[in-house]
Amino acid sequence: MALLEGRNLRKTYRLSRRNTVEALKGVEVSIEAGEMVAIMGPSGSGKSTLMHILGLLHAPDPNHGPAPELLLGGENVASLSDNARTKIRARRMGFVFQDFNLVPTLTAAENVMLACEYAGIKGKQAKVAAVEALGLVGLADRADHKPSELSGGEQQRVAIARALVNKPEIILADEPTGNLDSDRSAEVLALFRQFNREQGQTIVLVTHDSEVGDACDRVIRMRDGRIRDQGHRAVDQLAAGEAVA
Amino acid sequence: MRLVRDLGRRKLRSGLTITGIAVGIMALVVFGSMANKMNALIGGGSKYYANKAVVSVGSMYSGNIQPLSLSDVKRVEGVEGVGAAMPTLDMMLSDTGGATMGTPEMITADIPGGDKGYETFKIDLAQGRTLATADADSKVTVLGSDLARKLNANVGDTVTLRDEPFKVVGIYAPTLTAPDKDAYVPLAAAQELFVKSLPPLIQANINPSVIATGIVVYPKAGVDPEVLKTRLEAMLGKDYTVMTGKDFDAMLGSFSAIFSMVLTGIAMLSLLVGGLSTINTMAMSVAERTREIGIKRAIGASRWRIRREIVLESAMIGLIAGLIGLGIGAAMTMLFNDLGRASGNVLFDLTLGTALTAIGFSTGLGAVAGFVPAWGASRLDPVTALRYE
């Protein structure tokens, strides 16, 4: 059974009465546990829209055409209430975005601790988890720094620490390296790769960067609101992934 | 502490809002303290007048009090239901007393023991003793606390009241009401001072020992002062005024109501100005933090949590403003009281209740003002918020 499975996912944005944008035109997608998948495609093809639906930030359109389905660990989460979706995001998912990932008034550790707090972990336990997560991304010594005192790559690593800290079932990242130069980008990618390999962390990342795509187990290609190619897992990578899992 | 840091991020705007509320709270504290003092004065009077009837000629509060004579006391004693009738003599301590604010300094006299044990209104002593029956013919006095401080007098000292030396035998503890500015003397001594204050021509025709300005009438146990008042009025005729506790309350109740209205007005004004200003500050701070709210919502902050965060921050603005306003207001009342004390004018009484009300009021105001922007923030779509420029 797939970890995350979507069928008939559609999303139409209504700009005005007449003017609508069909961002997703009926998408079927499946993410296996332990996979590291890239979603690629031209600008405006619906990558972010798909990621927002997979991450329960938006619900798929319920009522034109066949009913949408979104299964997380076998449970249909397509039409949950805002509160229920928020809870799943807090406890079972991790997020990394392109920019403005961190709360500027909080230190690195406090930013990571936010995720703990939302997942119901508080106080000393949260502090310990945050410091540990920062250690995993190589920023243990920057725990008390504000985002403005960190480089873009470091900020992105803090965001990754925050996404990891609750050991979520899946991490969703929307162009996490979009604002970084190629060296920083490689560092961040290496971190994702490492967590996927060593801990079997499921990761979905949206990217424009073919180097990032190449480093993933599988690349889902989108165009015009549809999936053009689901991609194939290389056999050796599959074996490596499953050996860890 | 995160809250305080968030406020610090928008120093100028938060500072202006805090200043606005603080000014309102300061006004609230100062006027509230003044109202406390007024209400204490009125409350003290109300207690004094409870369960007795006071007879005078003319109206006591028109300031046009004419002396009555001791023969009136005999007539009053004969009325059914009267337990005791005691002549009193009240006069201004100085004829130039018009410069004082609040209650004037008075010389107050009665016959020690003349209440026959009916009097229930007792003032605690700070030093010495009260006037006793044996003092009837001596020039002794018990001073109210403010007057004692002004005259810098202690028990054993001699003070000059209307050019006559009086020996201080006692000093009352502060009541924060009118008696603090009184000098209590035996009736005979006051009668002498009273006559001396009259023009020489009249002096010659007056026997000091029959003069009084009022008669305090104590009803026998179980007799309603109001019923007694009707009987006294029937007997004395309309040249006399009979005042009971009920009359006193009716007369000064309206005074107290006006004061409460002024206070409520100030409170409403500061509510309006401070509240709108806080809503504005918080709405702007929410707009500035749209993306931050988007991030928080995305990684799992519930709507409720976002609302709470903003309401708490807003309440914090109110709390800080309240503390500052209270601090300045308290400093002002203390300063004015210190300045006034020398002349015996203590005008403010900042009670714990007033302080807590001011703080609670401003904190509540902040919290309520925060609800509007908090509601908006919690309804933001996380994805839209993340994209917000």
Ligand SMILES: Nc1ncnc2c1ncn2[C@@H]1O[C@H](COP(=O)(O)OP(=O)(O)OP(=O)(O)O)[C@@H](O)[C@H]1O
């Ligand atoms: N909130 C919105 N309102 C209106 N239209 C939107 C909204 N979000 C996305 N769209 C439109 O939906 C389409 C898909 O957008 P989406 O952001 O998913 O593309 P994308 O593949 O992530 O592109 P990019 O690579 O530029 O990030 C685009 O045409 C976009 O203009």
Ligand SMILES: [Mg+2]
């Ligand atoms: Mg996108």
